[in-house]
Amino acid sequence: xxxxxxxxxxxxxxxxxxxxxxxxxxxxxxxxxxxxxxxxxxxxxxxxxxxxxxxxxxxxxxxxxxxxxxxxxxxxxxxxxxxxxxxxxxxxxxxxxxxxxxxxxxxxxxxxxxxxxxxxxxxxxxxxxxxxxxxxxxxxxxxxxxxxxxxxxxxxxxxxxxxxxxxxxxxxxxxxxxxxxxxxxxxxxxxxxxxxxxxxxxxxxxxxxxxx
Amino acid sequence: xxxxxxxxxxxxxxxxxxxxxxxxxxxxxxxxxxxxxxxxxxxxxxxxxxxxxxxxxxxxxxxxxxxxxxxxxxxxxxxxxxxxxxxxxxxxxxxxxxxxxxxxxxxxxxxxxxxxxxxxxxxxxxxxxxxxxxxxxxxxxxxxxxxxxxxxxxxxxxxxxxxxxxxxxxxxxxxxxxxxxxxxxxxxxxxxxxxxxxxxxxxxxxxxxxxx
Numbered sequence: 001x002x003x004x005x006x007x008x009x010x011x012x013x014x015x016x017x018x019x020x021x022x023x024x025x026x027x028x029x030x031x032x033x034x035x036x037x038x039x040x041x042x043x044x045x046x047x048x049x050x051x052x053x054x055x056x057x058x059x060x061x062x063x064x065x066x067x068x069x070x071x072x073x074x075x076x077x078x079x080x081x082x083x084x085x086x087x088x089x090x091x092x093x094x095x096x097x098x099x100x101x102x103x104x105x106x107x108x109x110x111x112x113x114x115x116x117x118x119x120x121x122x123x124x125x126x127x128x129x130x131x132x133x134x135x136x137x138x139x140x141x142x143x144x145x146x147x148x149x150x151x152x153x154x155x156x157x158x159x160x161x162x163x164x165x166x167x168x169x170x171x172x173x174x175x176x177x178x179x180x181x182x183x184x185x186x187x188x189x190x191x192x193x194x195x196x197x198x199x200x201x202x203x204x205x206x207x208x209x210x211x212x
Numbered sequence: 213x214x215x216x217x218x219x220x221x222x223x224x225x226x227x228x229x230x231x232x233x234x235x236x237x238x239x240x241x242x243x244x245x246x247x248x249x250x251x252x253x254x255x256x257x258x259x260x261x262x263x264x265x266x267x268x269x270x271x272x273x274x275x276x277x278x279x280x281x282x283x284x285x286x287x288x289x290x291x292x293x294x295x296x297x298x299x300x301x302x303x304x305x306x307x308x309x310x311x312x313x314x315x316x317x318x319x320x321x322x323x324x325x326x327x328x329x330x331x332x333x334x335x336x337x338x339x340x341x342x343x344x345x346x347x348x349x350x351x352x353x354x355x356x357x358x359x360x361x362x363x364x365x366x367x368x369x370x371x372x373x374x375x376x377x378x379x380x381x382x383x384x385x386x387x388x389x390x391x392x393x394x395x396x397x398x399x400x401x402x403x404x405x406x407x408x409x410x411x412x413x414x415x416x417x418x419x420x421x422x423x424x
Contacts, residue, residue, distance in 0.1 A: 040252075041256045044256075045253070045256060045260060072419050072421040075418055097346065104342075107386070126321075126339065127316075130312060133345035134313075134345060134351060139346060163415075164416060167412050167416045170409075170412055171409065196408035196411065197382075197383065199415050200382055200411040203379055203414060204376060206287055206415075207379075
């Protein structure tokens with residue numbers, strides 16, 4: 001939202017409404033020693049661009065939204081379900097070697113580990129697998145549940161969660177992907193994955209004018 | 213830029229200017245059977261929000277920019293130098309084992325490989341190291357230059373390059389990071405790195421209203 005450059009008079013109006021709102025257009029005009037008609041374009045611009053809100057019979061309010069606040073508002077409303085990828089899961093009993101092979105075959109950076117009921121029990125990152133692979137053990141003989149990150153240390157998200165909260169989790173926890181889950185009686189069922197790659201694509205789509 | 217919702221009259225004006233521009237305010241008013249004064253707020257909004265451009269003594273032009281075009285324009289101008297991270301480099305003679313240890317110590321997903329003159333000769337991703345680690349060879353005895361991605365197959369970028377071009381490279385080439393380089397007589401000197409983590413942070417900063 002609105003990179004409109006405000007002129008001096010519009011800035012003054014904003015200031016007046018900020019200090020005196022709610023205030024009618026006529027009162028604003030009075031303070032500026034101008035006619036209501038002269039101010040009409042300025043008030044229209046300030047209202048349409050989201051700086052001010054107008055309520056009939058009450059007057060103008062300052063919304064507190066400056067500059068690109070509304071773009072920001074919209075970005076904050078983007079939800080996980082619109083931007084997710086397909087999850088790749090492995091069973092908790094497969095070997096580390098097989099997990100690495102799956103990771104290459106599916107070309108993903110994170111695997112989700114599930115139990116026999118398809119319930120999320122762990123997460124395997126490339127980093128986890130790399131750490132295991134420099135150990136002394138035979139990779140084909142270690143099951144992934146020995147090395148995986150397990151519940152309750154897994155950060156998950158749900159379809160309705162906000163993209164920006166996921167972005168924050170990815171950065172703060174220094175991970176590449178979150179599982180998207182659905183709550184069931186038995187636990188979390190994995191329905192998707194969301195990654196820094198998805199975030200990069202969202203950024204590209206913003207630049208291509210394809211989202212907001 | 214400008215999520216202003218245009219009203220019907222503004223849409224009509226846009227259409228008129230699109231088809232007849234450059235066109236004066238008076239001619240637009242004539243076509244709509246309205247006075248110039250009535251149109252003034254609409255024309256001000258359309259001009260300030262970037263849909264139209266006004267040139268003295270010529271009239272209004274349609275800029276071809278719709279909706280969030282100007283946000284998009286600004287995003288497209290973000291440059292690598294504003295958002296880069298510090299690069300982690302290893303010498304081409306170190307072993308794969310040592311490279312993996314460096315990756316863990318520095319907590320990065322990509323290492324850049326340099327020769328004795330500090331010139332970029334290769335890139336090592338977690339994926340490269342993981343692939344090597346499931347081979348039969350002793351990791352401590354293989355030098356990284358056997359397994360690294362080497363010039364000229366390395367995608368690089370420079371300080372002045374656009375973030376969006378880097379984002380596109382990361383997605384299209386399915387890599388996590390690009391080296392930022394400076395051209396020297398001997399070759400590319402690595403000065404930074406830019407990753408999907410940086411892209412995720414840019415997205416967060418947009419939502420926090422911290423960039424544009």
